Amino acid sequence: MRKYFGTDGIRGRVGEAPMTPDFVMKLGMALGQTLRHHVSNPLVVIGKDTRLSGYMLESALEAGLSAAGCNVLLLGPMPTPGVAYLAQTFRAQSGVVISASHNPFHDNGIKLFGGDGYKLSDELELEIEAALDSTLNCVEPAEFGRAKRVDDAAGRYIEFCKSSFRGSSLKALRVVLDCANGAAYHVAPHVLRELGADVQVIGGAPDGININTACGSTAPARLQKAVIDAAADVGIALDGDADRCIMVDDQGDIVDGDxxxxxxxxxxHARDRLRGPVVGTLMSNLGVENALKAQGIAFERAKVGDRYVLERMKQHDSVLGGESSGHIICLDRSTTGDGLIAALQVLAEMTGSGMSLRDLLDGVSKYPQQMINVRLGAGRGAEAVMQSDAVKQAVDAFTAELGEAGRILLRPSGTEPLIRVMAEGRDAGQIERVVTQLAAIVEEQTGEQG
Structure with a gap:
């Protein structure tokens, strides 16, 4: 049971627990103390996105780590996958990212990586949580850690991203790039231009509060318009910490993570370089799953969240997995989801095949998918509602009605007192009816209007 860590670190509104400077300093001490149980003189690298609160939280984290006897390398603004990569290259024991990803600027968070570039293990996170609830003391003054800034951090990550591109050149492509006013603003344009692309940048002028504001992967309307206006071949939208990517084709249509x-x-698969099944999530579109299977590509579903996608990938020795949101993991290129590296894999296929992004999606027909959130009533949990006879009977009936042409999914929200009721299938009208009727039945069992 976790008290502080969610599926993607610790996150919240800045100034409110747990995103306060005193808690983050204590977190730094707890991380440092935990690392010192496993190795002497630990080294930790710290990166952040462009939120104004990053300065405060970076200082608090640095102070806590130093007090625990850890040396610190400060990377400055850096995409989450960049921190994971640099934790490896500097032979650090941990990499810390100060970011709330695609959330508004008033939120922030802490993500932890191990020295191997993967998300920190469950065991270490639980050890850190135990330390947080214990008495934390400074090491002796002579053992305090030192901190210094890494001036060439961005350049190192730029070269790493370029090395993941196995095509010849991007000289034939005109690209509009939306950096979400986030962590990739000073690296992603360089990567694409140095590979030869003609790049127009939007969302590339962070001011501390405009991160993810009407831009980036969660708000692509501006990118869609820019692609059309510029007669570009493709658009790329990253999120605030650049671990997600969606794209826009030359007609201005959104191409999501699935x-x-x-x-x-x-x-x-065409080059015999696809090992294991492709791993998606419970929310991955059924139409995309069927399109993959039509190509002879196996598909597995994990719970929603990149942590669970990665777990399933490791179980099946897979090299490729991801989510509809654009969080794509290419384990033959990187240890974690990387929006820019994912985009480069798509651009390599476009230039190598001479096909447009729209043409590369030939054979994919996404199924209509609708979801209704039903709020839980007081005193009755999600499992009790979902396991009630009325809900189970309704799910069975609607599942039988849809057959192989659709599916039903009920799942509790991980962050709110909600049950998410989703239906998906070929017939949009049928799906709308099914999800509406099923949500009404679920709502009756909660005892509260949602």
């Missing part, structure tokens, strides 16, 4: 996963998987 579809990008299909393009990359098909390219790997």
């Amino acid at each position: 579809e990008l996963l299909y393009v990359i998987a098909r390219a790997r």
